Amino acid sequence: MSKKGSDKPKKVPQLLRGMKDILPEEQRFWDFIRQRIDGVAQTYGFSRIDTPILEETSLFVRSIGQETDVVEKEMYSFLDKSNESVSLRPEGTAGVVRAYIEHGMLNRPQPVKMFYTGPFFRYDRPQAGRYRQFYQFGFEVLGDGHPVIDAQLMMLAYSLLSEIGLPVTLQVNSVGCPTCREAYKKALNDYYRTRKNAICEDCKRRLQKNPLRLLDCKVPDCKLLAQDAPQTVDYLCEACHAHFVKVLEHLDGLEIPYVLNARLVRGLDYYTGTAFEIWPVAQDENAEPPNAICGGGRYDMLVKQLGGPPTPAIGFAGGMERLVIEIKNRDINVGMPPPPDVFVAQLGDAARKKALTLFEDLRRAGLKVAESFSKDGIKPQMEMANKLGVKYALIIGQKEMLDGTILIRDMENGIQETVDFQKIISEIQKRLSKNNVKATNHNHIEVERTPPPETDLTKLPI
């Protein structure tokens, strides 16, 4: 502030780190995505579930795993007023499984198919498409372990992205059940024991904490080693192997293009068996593998682990921010919100009163009405009408008040007609329906050059 010392710089409230406002003009992207999500949910028979944002901390510790970064350092955990440790949900599956058990959904016809969208929280360092409060959608199928379920869920994920208009690839793998996992981890350890010096620091840590993660390290040297490292699919037990083969057969039958990706693993502890991700197709040829926009897999042990009966399940989740980024990158047309049908402009106090009630009448008649009742001049009102892109402006001033009439102005060609005020609603409806017919017959709404002949009252082209 270069002013006098008298006024202190104002401390203005500011977004918390990693938080983001989704402003009105952004909403159409989000609406677009949510509409497609609702669409596939409906066609695939999934019902919406909303679980609380706040849960017992232990729910996430027991499901995601104490050792994971998500639990260890990224959770928003705190003691509530009764000294209970609670956490903002960092992901969606745990809450859904909790609800499944808590509400006895195992007594419903199985499988139970549910989906969700909503905010999640991780105390992470913000980055492209990564916020501390972020939005995910997820689909979960509980109570059925048949491989056909896996394949159809992947089909759903693929369909969703296709309907959004994104070119994607499906990456599939199986990480095996706890039994195969032990054998595999041992093999992996043996492989890396003699190569410890060749791997990066992160990988040394991974070897201890999360050996599977060694496989998708991005350091070139590690990558090279990972190429020849044992693969999870070679260590699957008989049951897991058979399951996975069936899954792939079903995928073949569905003719989804998929990539068998031996280096695909999951980050959360609860995953077993089938694992998959959806990747956007890289824009340029030799780019690094892009961030997954969906990821998921089987979690056949989780329900039991959280205190329910042994129950197979599978699910996936996707990041909304990442989708929005891809949609923008690809210039996918998500459409603009439709403009209002009419604008009501008024001039003078009496007209303003009348306009206020006319607005209500029009609204009740099902019209989308815009206005700037607080403005006095007609000019700013016309400017607003123009900016909003409305088809017709209804103008009522002193003269019209005396005559019991109202002006209809066609905003495209400037032609105005005086109409009996009593007939305004039917008149405007007639015109709008005519336009709608035109709009559906052609791709673009053509401006009608010649005004309709049946109502040739006072035409004033301006």
Next chain:
RNA sequence: GUGGCUAUAGCACAGUGGUUAGUGCAUCGGUCUGUGGCACCGAUGACGAGGGUUCGAAUCCCUCUAGCCACCCCA
């Protein structure tokens, strides 16, 4: 948590040690209490915060904060 880059008005930018920090778009008002898209005129509004160097700092240095990008993690 680690590293790199950045921070000037609501937005996009200019200003590289020297008057009162500019421009475009946007916003509000006027030209024009009865008419939008065009034009002209005017107004609002900013050097992220703190400290240092200097006669003098938006400009140089330090710290903090935030943003972006990558790692990490994950979707």
